[in-house]
Amino acid sequence: MASFGGILTAMVTPFDERGAVAEERAVHLMHHLFDTGSDGIVLTGTTGEAPTLTDDEKAALWRLGVEECGDRGRIIAGTGSNDTRHTIELTERAAEAGVDAALVVAPYYNKPNRRGLVAHFRAVAAATDLPIILYNIPSRCAVDMPNDLLRELAEIENVVAVKQARYEDLEPIEGLELLAGNDDMLARVLDIGGTGGITVASHLVGREMRRMIDEPEQRQQIHESLRDLFAALFVTTSPIPIKAALNMLGHEVGGLRLPLVEASAEERAVVRQALERHGLLATV
Template identity: 45%
Template sequence: MDFGRLLTAMVTPFDENGKVSLKRTSDLLEHLIKTGSDGVVVAGTTGESPTLSQEEKLALFEHVVRVVDGRIKVIVGTGSNNTSASIALSKEAAKLGVDAIMVVAPYYNKPNQAGIYAHFQAIAEQVDVPIIVYNIPSRSKVNISAETIIRLSHLENIVAVKEASGDLDQMAEIISGTDEHFHLYSGDDGLTLPILAIGGHGVISVSSHVIAPEMKQMMNNFRSGQIEKAAIQHQRMLPFMRELFAVPSPAPVKALLNDLGIAVGSVRLPMVELTEEEHTSLTNVYQALKRSLSLGISK
């Protein structure tokens, strides 16, 4: 199954009281659709999933499916370090008509590779929607090995992996060891082009909240053989992509969206808002990017 090349790891909009705002979610979805996202990932890391209750997640999933109405793909985060709880939430999400679920590597309890495989296998056996495996060792403290991901790809409804290990060798091994219908997505904006170069399918992005058209153009240039143009675009966007993670995400991207008139509210504790200095730095890097992109590509 193909979910597209550019998926946005969507922030969860809150109102002034810190409650999930479905109105602001609708507005954000229209912005993401208009600017070219092929799909959204709801209640992932960027969506502050650890601070969302199950009731909030399900209400958000239902609302997003209804508002999107088939215009783009809807993938929802249902994984945790509790296998039975992950299965229960995944089943409820499947009933709402989502296109896929994304399941993170079990965090904190640090299972071995056999345990990781069994965790995903148990979920895959209990739900009938496509599953994207989410490998993010920096947060989960376990790495899903290439061998394990290749084994998981043989399960009928495990169709893709979001790779945020930063290990291009591991990713190349996954791509070479899985069939053409299994897709690898970059989990790091700054590795989008390198991952495409080794055979990756696309990116699940934070930056695409703001620069989706530019990212899509870069990806299209690469795929059409305009490698040098794609490389220049990648170089120009990289400082901005890094700035979005200079402090814990999603505080920077939420601040920037608010600045641009797309109200998404603040972050929930234990995340905190940007300091004045951090906000100024973000603004300066974003403005520098816009000036750079306005110059066009001369080579």
């Protein structure tokens, strides 16, 4: 099985002035990411506002990613939901679009127990030939997948990696590539044998984050230099800050769909100051 390591950017979904998906802007952003250090992109994940995208909008983005950038790197589709049947349907549509893998989050809100989690992921994996990347993010799901459960899920043939967004009890799992699920975890994950991360700040500093993989002797120094930017991009609920940053830099990714709202003046100031400190935006 091919590796899913490297810098995989969890891409925002650009919207136009009417709030519709702006496909031309999405293509522009995809190429920008591959031009600036990304090894792959994740479409329709949390950062891509998946909860407020229709299934048809998601499928259109997956097709667009494959058609426009499939020869440049990994195209990964966020297909997870808290409904196993719906997750299977989305994963089947992602496979039809030609993506390289599916990112499947732990079911949220309905809080399945361990047996339910295993049954969910077994059912999704059995319904597709796509490689499956598990996504463990207890802060959003109210469900955690402990390491012993991950070891059990690693036995499923096409479950190949985990995007780990839990800060505690990090460890490599035999049979799973370990991917950082938060920007400020990337250095730690790489230090313990992880292969990369699914990241947000790589919209802005992809080359520097890629250096954390390529130049391990400089990893901690690079991490320290980016800590303030990582923090600024989570000054409020993501993807609000990264969309504000991209708009400031001229990428025209538009607004957000409710219930997410635009960054406040105070939040925008935090983002702007971080961009200025890193030389990404001219000081006004």
